Amino acid sequence: MEQHTFRPESLMMSYGYKPELSEGAVKCPIFQTSTFVFKNAEAGKRFFEVAYGLSAANPGEEQGLIYSRLNNPDLEILENRLTLWDGAEACAVFSSGMSAISTVLLEFLQPGQFVLFSAPVYGGTDHFIKHVLPKWGIEHASFDANSSEEEIHQIIKNKGVDKLGLVYVESPANPTNALIDMEMCARIARSYHSDEKPVYLAVDNTYMGPLWSHPLKHGADIVMYSATKYIGGHSDVIAGAVLGNSRIMQRIKTMRTFMGNMMSPNTGWLLMRSLETLKPRMELQAQNAMKVVEYLNEHPKVEKVYYLGLIPEGTAEYQIYRNQYLSPGAMVSFDIVGGEKEAFTFLNNLKLIKLAVSLGSTESLAEHPATMTHADVSPEDKQKLGISEKLIRLSVGVEYYEDLIFDIGRALEQV
Numbered sequence: 256m257e258q259h260t261f262r263p264e265s266l267m268m269s270y271g272y273k274p275e276l277s278e279g280a281v282k283c284p285i286f287q288t289s290t291f292v293f294k295n296a297e298a299g300k301r302f303f304e305v306a307y308g309l310s311a312a313n314p315g316e317e318q319g320l321i322y323s324r325l326n327n328p329d330l331e332i333l334e335n336r337l338t339l340w341d342g343a344e345a346c347a348v349f350s351s352g353m354s355a356i357s358t359v360l361l362e363f364l365q366p367g368q369f370v371l372f373s374a375p376v377y378g379g380t381d382h383f384i385k386h387v388l389p390k391w392g393i394e395h396a397s398f399d400a401n402s403s404e405e406e407i408h409q410i411i412k413n414k415g416v417d418k419l420g421l422v423y424v425e426s427p428a429n430p431t432n433a434l435i436d437m438e439m440c441a442r443i444a445r446s447y448h449s450d451e452k453p454v455y456l457a458v459d460n461t462y463m464g465p466l467w468s469h470p471l472k473h474g475a476d477i478v479m480y481s482a483t484k485y486i487g488g489h490s491d492v493i494a495g496a497v498l499g500n501s502r503i504m505q506r507i508k509t510m511r512t513f514m515g516n517m518m519s520p521n522t523g524w525l526l527m528r529s530l531e532t533l534k535p536r537m538e539l540q541a542q543n544a545m546k547v548v549e550y551l552n553e554h555p556k557v558e559k560v561y562y563l564g565l566i567p568e569g570t571a572e573y574q575i576y577r578n579q580y581l582s583p584g585a586m587v588s589f590d591i592v593g594g595e596k597e598a599f600t601f602l603n604n605l606k607l608i609k610l611a612v613s614l615g616s617t618e619s620l621a622e623h624p625a626t627m628t629h630a631d632v633s634p635e636d637k638q639k640l641g642i643s644e645k646l647i648r649l650s651v652g653v654e655y656y657e658d659l660i661f662d663i664g665r666a667l668e669q670v
């Protein structure tokens with residue numbers, strides 16, 4: 256027989272699930288249980304030894320089920336399926352994207368250290384870095400899409416090279432779609448890394464993953480998701496995930512056990528259902544986004560469109576785009592001619608597209624970053640990062656593209 260490797264989309268309906276363990280059910284049931292019965296006391300003892308790292312698992316030995324804060328079949332099967340998209344060794348799923356991100360930050364940073372992060376990052380992450388971590392004696396420094404490698408090294412030197420604890424990147428930046436070079440960030444992290452004091456690169460891949468970007472292949476050590484977005488894809492769950500190698504994920508899973516911020520079995524089950532259609536959903540969303548951009552780009556009431564597919568060839572940014580991303584994605588931002596008044600008139604006149612934050616779902620959503628998702632960003636940073644009053648962010652869904660364009664056109668007419 257010739258060797259054949261199945262693609263993730265072919266495995267999303269079955270991978271990691273054994274029907275014979277569940278009365279032959281073709282689909283994984285919801286294991287709505289807090290605890291699991293041990294066959295005998297010896298088995299219980301062994302499960303705890305392995306779970307608490309008191310003894311290494313033997314080759315081929317599977318971690319036994321103990322208690323749903325530590326492990327649960329819906330979570331484990333979902334985690335195994337998620338590893339396929341990113342080519343990761345292991346995964347841990349969380350109750351939200353923020354619990355995934357905050358657990359990574361708390362596990363890999365210590366008092367006296369600082370986190371170096373790319374600006375802008377998601378508002379919740381920004382708040383956690385600037386207002387929560389300082390309570391634990393953890394500082395921060397940032398760079399942006401325009402910073403050169405030398406400038407970033409200088410930022411680190413200014414804070415103290417020995418104090419660098421973690422490099423944290425979000426790309427494309429929300430809401431401007433500015434790109435950060437992950438391979439450059441990996442080089443930077445490596446140059447301060449040692450076995451005694453690891454400096455890992457963690458990437459929030461919510462915007463482009465897990466289909467269109469695979470940060471582990473570009474030198475990242477840790478990938479994080481708000482699974483609320485594309486992975487969930489139906490605006491009906493809040494969830495998060497982290498992926499990386501087994502050693503790193505063992506640390507993250509241990510932290511999750513004691514923070515108690517794992518996903519619920521019901522959410523795990525819903526996400527397995529979502530993963531079955533991840534690829535067709537995201538591909539249709541990207542195709543629709545392209546059509547919407549073609550329309551917006553020609554419209555006299557639109558000043559500028561921010562979309563990866565419009566990055567001019569031959570630029571440094573285009574190089575990063577081609578290297579890191581397999582698609583221009585389905586997130587589109589644009590400056591409307593005018594300011595807040597014109598932006599609000601447009602948003603208030605959309606009918607099919609809903610006025611709401613969040614992204615990556617089957618329905619198209621529109622919002623005003625300056626006064627909504629990024630209301631917390633200082634006026635200087637807003638100016639520097641291009642989050643102006645005329646900026647509108649669209650998350651393009653799976654509707655018929657001509658209906659989306661009709662809705663946008665009608666709303667623009669009212670402006």
Ligand SMILES: *Cc1c(COP(=O)(O)O)cnc(C)c1O
Nearest residue numbers: 351352353377459461481483494
């Ligand atoms: C939504 C989002 C988060 C936070 O995720 P929750 O699931 O809402 O906790 C983090 N990062 C990015 C890029 C996001 O879009």
